[in-house]
Amino acid sequence: MSDKKPISSVNDFVVRFANVNGSGSASANELFARAILRHGVPVSPRNIFPSNIQGLPTWYEVRVTEAGHLGARGGVDMMVAMNPQTWDKDVAGIEPGGYLFYDSTKPMPSTKFRGDITVIGVPLTAIANSTYTDPRQRQLFKNIIYLGALAALLDMDPKVIEQLIGEQYKGKEKLLSSNVHALHLGRDWALQNLKCPIGLRVKKADKVGDRIFIEGNSAAALGAVYGGATVCAWYPITPSSSVAEAFTSHCKKYRHDAATGKAKYAIVQGEDELASIGIVIGASWNGARAFTATSGPGISLMTEFIGLSYFAEIPAVIMNIQRAGPSTGMPTRTQQCDIIACAYASHGDTKHVLLFPEDPAEAFEFAAAAFDLAERLQTTIFLMLDLDIGMNHRLCRPLKWDDARQYDRGKVMTAEMLEEGRDFGRYLDVDGDGIPYRTYPGTHPTKGSYFTRGTSRDRYARYSEEGTVYADNMQRLVRKFETAQDLVPRPLQANAERPTKYGVIYFGSTAPAMDEAIGLLEARGHQLDRLRIRAFPFHSSVASFLAEHDFVYVVEQNRDSQLRQLIVNENGIDPVRLVPIVHYDGSPITARFIAKAIGDHQDHLKVTPLRKAVS
Amino acid sequence: MTYIAKPKFHHPGLKKNELGYTHRDYEGKISTLCAGCGHDSITASIIEACYELSIEPHRVAKISGIGCSSKTPDYFLGNSHGFNSVHGRMPSVLTGANLANRDLIYLGVSGDGDSASIGFGQFAHSIRRGVNMTYIVENNGVYGLTKGQFSATADRGSKSKKGVTNTDNAIDLVAIALQLGATFVARSFSGDKTQLVPLIAAAIRHKGASFIDVISPCIAFNNHAGSTKSFDYVREHNDAVNRLDVLVGRDPISVDYAPGAVQVVEQHDGSKIALRKIDADYDPHDRLGAMTFLQKHAAKGQIVTGLLYVDPDAEDLHEHLDTVETPLNRLEADDLCPGSAVLDKINASLR
Numbered sequence: 001m002s003d004k005k006p007i008s009s010v011n012d013f014v015v016r017f018a019n020v021n022g023s024g025s026a027s028a029n030e031l032f033a034r035a036i037l038r039h040g041v042p043v044s045p046r047n048i049f050p051s052n053i054q055g056l057p058t059w060y061e062v063r064v065t066e067a068g069h070l071g072a073r074g075g076v077d078m079m080v081a082m083n084p085q086t087w088d089k090d091v092a093g094i095e096p097g098g099y100l101f102y103d104s105t106k107p108m109p110s111t112k113f114r115g116d117i118t119v120i121g122v123p124l125t126a127i128a129n130s131t132y133t134d135p136r137q138r139q140l141f142k143n144i145i146y147l148g149a150l151a152a153l154l155d156m157d158p159k160v161i162e163q164l165i166g167e168q169y170k171g172k173e174k175l176l177s178s179n180v181h182a183l184h185l186g187r188d189w190a191l192q193n194l195k196c197p198i199g200l201r202v203k204k205a206d207k208v209g210d211r212i213f214i215e216g217n218s219a220a221a222l223g224a225v226y227g228g229a230t231v232c233a234w235y236p237i238t239p240s241s242s243v244a245e246a247f248t249s250h251c252k253k254y255r256h257d258a259a260t261g262k263a264k265y266a267i268v269q270g271e272d273e274l275a276s277i278g279i280v281i282g283a284s285w286n287g288a289r290a291f292t293a294t295s296g297p298g299i300s301l302m303t304e305f306i307g308l309s310y311f312a313e314i315p316a317v318i319m320n321i322q323r324a325g326p327s328t329g330m331p332t333r334t335q336q337c338d339i340i341a342c343a344y345a346s347h348g349d350t351k352h353v354l355l356f357p358e359d360p361a362e363a364f365e366f367a368a369a370a371f372d373l374a375e376r377l378q379t380t381i382f383l384m385l386d387l388d389i390g391m392n393h394r395l396c397r398p399l400k401w402d403d404a405r406q407y408d409r410g411k412v413m414t415a416e417m418l419e420e421g422r423d424f425g426r427y428l429d430v431d432g433d434g435i436p437y438r439t440y441p442g443t444h445p446t447k448g449s450y451f452t453r454g455t456s457r458d459r460y461a462r463y464s465e466e467g468t469v470y471a472d473n474m475q476r477l478v479r480k481f482e483t484a485q486d487l488v489p490r491p492l493q494a495n496a497e498r499p500t501k502y503g504v505i506y507f508g509s510t511a512p513a514m515d516e517a518i519g520l521l522e523a524r525g526h527q528l529d530r531l532r533i534r535a536f537p538f539h540s541s542v543a544s545f546l547a548e549h550d551f552v553y554v555v556e557q558n559r560d561s562q563l564r565q566l567i568v569n570e571n572g573i574d575p576v577r578l579v580p581i582v583h584y585d586g587s588p589i590t591a592r593f594i595a596k597a598i599g600d601h602q603d604h605l606k607v608t609p610l611r612k613a614v615s
Numbered sequence: 616m617t618y619i620a621k622p623k624f625h626h627p628g629l630k631k632n633e634l635g636y637t638h639r640d641y642e643g644k645i646s647t648l649c650a651g652c653g654h655d656s657i658t659a660s661i662i663e664a665c666y667e668l669s670i671e672p673h674r675v676a677k678i679s680g681i682g683c684s685s686k687t688p689d690y691f692l693g694n695s696h697g698f699n700s701v702h703g704r705m706p707s708v709l710t711g712a713n714l715a716n717r718d719l720i721y722l723g724v725s726g727d728g729d730s731a732s733i734g735f736g737q738f739a740h741s742i743r744r745g746v747n748m749t750y751i752v753e754n755n756g757v758y759g760l761t762k763g764q765f766s767a768t769a770d771r772g773s774k775s776k777k778g779v780t781n782t783d784n785a786i787d788l789v790a791i792a793l794q795l796g797a798t799f800v801a802r803s804f805s806g807d808k809t810q811l812v813p814l815i816a817a818a819i820r821h822k823g824a825s826f827i828d829v830i831s832p833c834i835a836f837n838n839h840a841g842s843t844k845s846f847d848y849v850r851e852h853n854d855a856v857n858r859l860d861v862l863v864g865r866d867p868i869s870v871d872y873a874p875g876a877v878q879v880v881e882q883h884d885g886s887k888i889a890l891r892k893i894d895a896d897y898d899p900h901d902r903l904g905a906m907t908f909l910q911k912h913a914a915k916g917q918i919v920t921g922l923l924y925v926d927p928d929a930e931d932l933h934e935h936l937d938t939v940e941t942p943l944n945r946l947e948a949d950d951l952c953p954g955s956a957v958l959d960k961i962n963a964s965l966r
């Protein structure tokens with residue numbers, strides 16, 4: 001008996017599935033998310049999985065959001081509790097008035113329930129066992145049975161789910177029919193034995209449009225295919241492995257020579273991260289577009305080579321799918337914590353280009369652009385994703401490609417140019433933009449060869465330890481980095497409805513939560529201008545934004561407010577004017593968190609302005 | 616690493632190979648290594664081998680790590696692109712370069728510090744992948760640039776210049792290369808140019824992972840009594856299993872047809888290796904036999920030199936990956952990009 005009015009909401013709620021890793025629930029849960037999407041209602045699903053292989057807990061959360069909020073919301077309206085191991089925590093996490101769905105085959109003591117939630121028991125095991133004899137089938141179809149029951153409880157159209165199952169098992173009639181049968185077993189039981197529907201409902205809408213549903217890692221890998229990457233060297237590490245796996249899959253589909261069937265790509269699983277970046281650098285030095293995908297610990301191992309790429313000026317693309325650090329940290333939890341490590345990777349004075357996509361669509365675009373940038377700038381380009389974008393399906397605009405687009409291969413001196421008698425000095429700044437010309441090995445019998453090295457050399461690539469020569473080179477590298485400011489994606493600014501002296505800076509996977517938080521803050525009476533940073537080096541508009549506002553919040557998912565550090569460092573700004581808003585427990589940042597943190601600070605500012613308090 | 620370039624003029628009467636190149640066209644800058652360094656002899660052998668094979672110098676990519684040996688690519692093939700990467704990581708850089716352009720010749724030059732310690736893993740994995748390259752280790756058993764520390768190939772019981780005895784077991788890179796599936800494995804001595812030049816030439820012609828371990832005494836830090844990598848020690852303990860000449864397709868350089876004593880091995884590209892057998896029982900096609908032979912002689916304190924193993928039908932990494940014949944670095948958007956029509960279909964599949 002509930003002592004709290006059950007939550008009633010149409011197309012705006014959160015369902016969380018608590019499962020045991022290896023139970024085969026992932027495909028059923030994803031089917032649930034896709035089915036809601038097919039009802040025309042946006043969803044924002046997230047995998048929540050500890051670092052383990054089998055038998056331990058895993059969760060899948062689906063935010064149903066007709067308003068289209070794609071960040072995590074926080075809180076759970078309905079818990080599908082399929083894991084006894086996490087039962088107590090799962091039940092405790094349900095919002096007051098929420099719903100608990102569980103397998104009621106075995107009776108549970110009343111102490112295991114809460115009085116302020118609606119408990120829905122379905123004898124899933126009993127239904128599965130009475131229908132199937134094979135143990136694996138019993139397990140797998142139990143997942144489809146609960147999907148069927150949920151469809152009845154949430155008023156979902158079974159035909160939509162049947163259609164999805166049909167697409168999934170096209171050509172495999174036996175699997176198709178048995179899955180549809182299991183779906184109806186659950187649905188029929190629920191309709192006959194439970195009050196359906198409950199307060200949470202899915203109602204058909206038209207809010208998805210032409211958007212697609214894709215994981216960031218897969219989109220980035222597709223960007224590498226479209227961007228012309230031919231060499232991929234990688235070493236498995238969570239959460240980046242699916243980039244290389246998706247690249248392999250895409251290449252197998254789209255990159256074979258029609259006449260011979262041979263591969264127009266080379267993918268090597270390196271023996272470690274050092275070898276992977278070494279292969280990338282060797283291939284790029286020799287004129288191929290190459291990349292690796294890794295995560296924080298991999299970046300640590302690659303830093304010596306990254307310094308070589310910077311100093312010897314060799315293109316490289318590194319996709320860094322960030323996870324919680326430091327050290328092994330929390331391998332399957334999300335953070336944006338490698339900003340400083342990547343911006344200044346390696347010893348000595350270095351600066352690297354970072355790109356911050358907000359969603360899979362930008363992951364695709366920025367991945368393709370990264371290869372142009374790497375060759376144009378002859379340096380390492382980091383594509384900075386994180387687990388939240390990389391390993392979760394996101395609704396985003398369709399991927400687009402201009403067929404007229406040609407790759408920017410940068411300043412490459414050809415045999416013809418050398419024959420014309422053009423002066424080739426590998427590190428000569430011919431155009432004043434800090435970017436020298438290079439030649440590929442094998443270009444010309446007598447002209448244009450040079451020695452690539454990580455040691456100091458003059459403008460003609462001749463070894464030199466002269467201080468002035470070294471400084472000249474280092475200053476040119478600074479000029480090159482300044483040139484990069486106008487080549488990388490610019491920040492996007494959105495102003496509040498009314499003029500305000502407060503601003504907020506954010507980036508990457510924080511974007512959807514930030515978009516939603518702005519609405520919550522406006523409801524509290526706070527107006528903020530927004531600037532989404534999309535790359536480092538920072539465009540001059542970042543400095544302008546800082547100058548135009550008294551206080552700027554910097555929202556990020558790490559402990560030390562690393563982007564704020566970088567902004568302070570690169571702009572020479574008074575740190576007091578940049579207020580850190582940080583979230584770093586490994587879960588994706590939510591609009592609720594941002595709105596509360598900024599709102600509380602704004603409220604505080606109204607009482608005692610921070611500048612006065614500090615002075 | 617040197618900044619002293621050799622003068623470009625030379626005697627007009629210098630002998631030319633079939634491409635019209637002289638020896639000078641295969642040279643690089645003036646060596647800054649110690650006078651008498653074994654590495655300079657290896658440099659001379661590389662120059663000689665490339666000259667004899669009539670290789671276009673600019674079609675070679677020479678890649679090294681860090682250390683005395685890794686400086687040497689600056690001293691040969693001055694019209695080639697060179698790459699002095701980071702300590703021990705030459706193999707991965709070479710692998711990447713090879714993937715980008717299968718049409719060039721790849722010479723990897725490394726040292727025992729490079730390949731047997733920090734780069735031991737990269738050495739092993741480039742060999743097992745079958746990268747088409749000639750991987751030469753200039754092996755002196757000592758860290759010369761940092762003044763005399765033992766390397767991982769220093770024999771147990773050998774002494775440093777300071778008189779310290781090495782108590783660690785040595786890594787035999789030849790044994791490892793054999794075990795990992797290298798399809799061309801040889802060992803030589805920097806002081807034996809007659810043996811080394813044709814070995815390098817044959818390794819270059821071989822398609823697959825060629826590995827040559829060259830004992831190369833460090834004149835400054837490892838050429839003393841008690842060292843097992845000194846000139847004297849190696850000369851006294853060298854046991855050559857064979858000598859060989861390389862016959863290149865249509866125009867053999869030199870041939871020794873001593874009846875009954877020559878074994879001709881035809882390689883993938885049509886070139887032939889003529890083995891002049893010293894040991895009548897030695898079969899260079901028997902990997903297991905080579906491993907046993909090597910161990911037996913090592914136990915007797917003998918350094919076996921010569922071509923120890925060759926697989927004339929070897930495949931390289933590109934064949935394993937089944938890549939197109941056109942070098943990957945020549946492919947452009949028209950070859951690589953599936954286009955917007957395909958992307959539209961992908962989008963449709965994601966709804």
